[in-house]
Amino acid sequence: MYPFTYHRPDSLDEARARLAASEDGRPLAGGMSLMPTMRFRLASCADLVDLNAIEELAGIERRNGQIRIGAMTRHAAVAASPEVGEAIPALAALAASIGDVQVRNRGTIGGSICFADPAADYPAGVLGLGATVNTDRRAVAADDFFTGLYETALEDGELVTSVDFPIPERAGWAKLGNQASRFAVVAVMVSLAGGAARVAVTGARTHVFRAAEMEAALAANFAAEALDGIAMPSEGLNEDLHADRDYRAHLVGVMAKRAVRDALAR
Amino acid sequence: MAQVSVSFTVNGREVTATVDPRTLLVHFLREELKLTGTHVGCDTSQCGACTVHLDGRPAKSCALLAVQLEGCAITTIEGVAGADGMHPMQSAFKEHHGLQCGFCTPGMVMMGIDIASRHDAPSEETIRSELEGNLCRCTGYHNIVRSIAAGAQSMRG
Numbered sequence: 001m002y003p004f005t006y007h008r009p010d011s012l013d014e015a016r017a018r019l020a021a022s023e024d025g026r027p028l029a030g031g032m033s034l035m036p037t038m039r040f041r042l043a044s045c046a047d048l049v050d051l052n053a054i055e056e057l058a059g060i061e062r063r064n065g066q067i068r069i070g071a072m073t074r075h076a077a078v079a080a081s082p083e084v085g086e087a088i089p090a091l092a093a094l095a096a097s098i099g100d101v102q103v104r105n106r107g108t109i110g111g112s113i114c115f116a117d118p119a120a121d122y123p124a125g126v127l128g129l130g131a132t133v134n135t136d137r138r139a140v141a142a143d144d145f146f147t148g149l150y151e152t153a154l155e156d157g158e159l160v161t162s163v164d165f166p167i168p169e170r171a172g173w174a175k176l177g178n179q180a181s182r183f184a185v186v187a188v189m190v191s192l193a194g195g196a197a198r199v200a201v202t203g204a205r206t207h208v209f210r211a212a213e214m215e216a217a218l219a220a221n222f223a224a225e226a227l228d229g230i231a232m233p234s235e236g237l238n239e240d241l242h243a244d245r246d247y248r249a250h251l252v253g254v255m256a257k258r259a260v261r262d263a264l265a266r
Numbered sequence: 267m268a269q270v271s272v273s274f275t276v277n278g279r280e281v282t283a284t285v286d287p288r289t290l291l292v293h294f295l296r297e298e299l300k301l302t303g304t305h306v307g308c309d310t311s312q313c314g315a316c317t318v319h320l321d322g323r324p325a326k327s328c329a330l331l332a333v334q335l336e337g338c339a340i341t342t343i344e345g346v347a348g349a350d351g352m353h354p355m356q357s358a359f360k361e362h363h364g365l366q367c368g369f370c371t372p373g374m375v376m377m378g379i380d381i382a383s384r385h386d387a388p389s390e391e392t393i394r395s396e397l398e399g400n401l402c403r404c405t406g407y408h409n410i411v412r413s414i415a416a417g418a419q420s421m422r423g
Contacts, residue, residue, distance in 0.1 A: 006270055006287035006333050035329040036311045039290070048287070050334060076323075100399025101377070102314060105323045106330075181312065182398060 002044035010053045012161065016136055019157040022047035027159060029072060029111030032103050057110070057161060062087060067165045071110025079104065089266050090171035090189065090259075094125045097175050099182050110160040116150050116207060118238065119183035121175065123208035128189025128200030129171060132164045139164075149206040168193040170222065172263025174255045178242055185243050186251035190259040192222050199256055204237050204248050214256055223264070224257040274335040276301070277345025285332050292316045292327035295342060303343040303372045307401070314400035317373035318342050324380045326399070343372035346379065355379050355417035364413030366404035373400050374410055382418035390415065 009015040019025040026045035028034060029052075037043040051057060057072035062083045069078060078084055078095035085092045098104055098112075098121050112122040113133065126133065127142045134140075136159045145153050154160070168191040175187035184203035191198045197218035199211040217226040234249035243251065273282040276299060283298060295301045295318070304327055307315030316327040319341040327340075346353040355378045358364065365371045374397075381388055381396045388396070393411045402410060 001288040003286070003288055005268055006331070008333075008336070031329055031331075031334075032311070035290075035331070038288075039309070039328075052334060053336075100314070101380070101396055102317060102324050102326045102399045103311075105320075105325055 001038050002041060004045050004048045006048050006050065008050045008053050010055075012054055012056060012136060012159070015049055015051060015054060015159065016157070018047065018049045019159070022049075025049055025157065027051050027114075029114070030074065030107040031111070032099065032107040033111065033115045033117060051110075051159075058108075060084060065167055067091070067167065068162050069109050069165070070162050071160045072108050073110075075099070075104035075107045075109070075112075076101075078109065087167045088129065088165055088171055090173040090191075090263065091125055091129065091165060093262075094121050094173045094175075094189065097121060097173070097177065097182075097187075109163060113145070113163070114152060114154060114160055116146055116148075116152050117183070118149055118206055119178075119185070119203040121184055121187055121202060124184075124187055124189040124200045124202035125173070126163060126165075126200075127208050127210060128198050129165050129168060129191050130193070130198055131166070133160055134162045134164065135160050143210075146207045151207070166193060170263040170266070172259040172261065172266065174258035174262055176251055176255060186248055186255050188252065188255040188259040190218065190256065190263055192218065192263070195219060197222060199259075201252055201256075204232075204252055206238075211252065211256065218260065222260065224260045227253060227257050227260065270333045272333050272336050274338045274340060276340045277342060278339075283332070287331060287333050289332045290328055291318070291330040291332050291335065291340070294332040295327060295340075301342050301344050305369055305372055307369060307373075312399075312401065313370065313373070314377065315370050315373040317376045317400065319376060319380065324377055341376075343375060346375065353379065354420040355382065355414070358417030358420060359410075359413040362409050362413040362416055364405070364410045370400060370402045370404075374402065374414075378410075378414040378417050379421075381414055382421045385418070386422070388415065388418055 007018045024046035028050045059070045075095045075098045131142045171191040176185045186203045189200045197215045199214040202208045232249040232252040234245040237245040237248045239245045269284045305315040307313035311329045318327045
């Protein structure tokens with residue numbers, strides 16, 4: 001690991017000031033991606049601003065028909081939350097499917113969506129449920145948040161503070177996890193709210209995306225059979241030693257159907 | 267880079283140290299405190315051999331900085347045995363031959379204790395699923411699963 005200066009602010013204001021004062025500052029959330037990346041010297045920074053002591057950034061509450069999850073809320077807390085389990089059980093299931101026990105005890109929703117790994121689970125949850133990402137400066141719709149491979153709409157020094165999830169009528173989660181890492185080879189979050197369906201796919205491209213043709217079919221008939229005959233083009237999909245692009249295209253259809261069945265079973 | 271002072275407890279003992287901020291907890295435990303029971307298995311945060319309990323919950327000590335632990339309580343494999351001998355989970359691993367080379371065993375035992383604390387009479391399926399973050403290259407897991415089931419039973423008394 002390259003050397004850095006360590007900061008441990010206990011308020012959001014102090015964290016913002018630390019990042020603003022640094023030419024090369026980086027926030028540290030759960031560290032489940034950033035720590036290994038820094039250790040391999042694939043990432044480095046002059047100032048590491050640890051967000052783990054900022055209590056105002058963690059917590060889950062239901063308000064105004066939404067579930068608000070603080071950026072520093074651990075995956076294990078979301079998976080075990082009665083509020084999430086009651087309102088959006090598919091989101092609790094997503095959190096419970098991330099990595100392993102040790103990772104879920106440390107990893108955070110804010111860290112996951114800001115790192116924006118192409119195979120991370122939370123981006124599909126945020127996009128598939130039509131959530132809003134709140135930062136220290138503004139509110140960003142999920143559709144505008146994920147912009148590329150490890151890239152988001154965040155500006156320099158901008159910090160995610162929480163994510164607001166509207167409570168859908170139905171939502172379902174399905175994932176084919178890599179056998180070793182448990183990252184998604186392909187995973188899909190579907191939801192139905194106010195007659196509109198969302199289908200968000202992670203693991204298949206540079207970043208999470210919505211499958212428009214599937215959404216239209218599910219808005220008309222929210223059933224797995226409605227997806228029969230809708231083929232995902234394999235062009236532009238990820239290809240690696242775990243799955244070639246034709247297999248991934250096939251998996252998008254399979255996972256979308258499983259997610260719909262999951263939604264209907266909840 | 268500025269050294270940082272940090273205080274936390276390890277196996278109930280107060281530790282105060284001045285460390286380079288980039289020191290990983292696992293290296294601090296092994297090289298500064300000489301608690302070498304916590305192993306470095308993979309260096310990619312996948313194998314779980316470095317699992318310790320952080321405020322009572324399992325975490326991979328290769329993905330934590332020592333400076334992050336101000337005020338925290340760490341338990342390592344050296345801290346689980348009682349005055350009267352091995353922890354019931356350690357005894358179960360011995361009894362059921364839950365190890366071959368032993369390299370992954372500290373992490374497996376720490377995880378087994380956590381599984382037993384969260385699940386009443388965990389099933390084989392539960393144990394296998396909860397062991398997702400702990401890799402063993404020798405046993406094929408059968409005896410590890412058996413050991414944790416038996417250890418959970420003796421922990422319940």
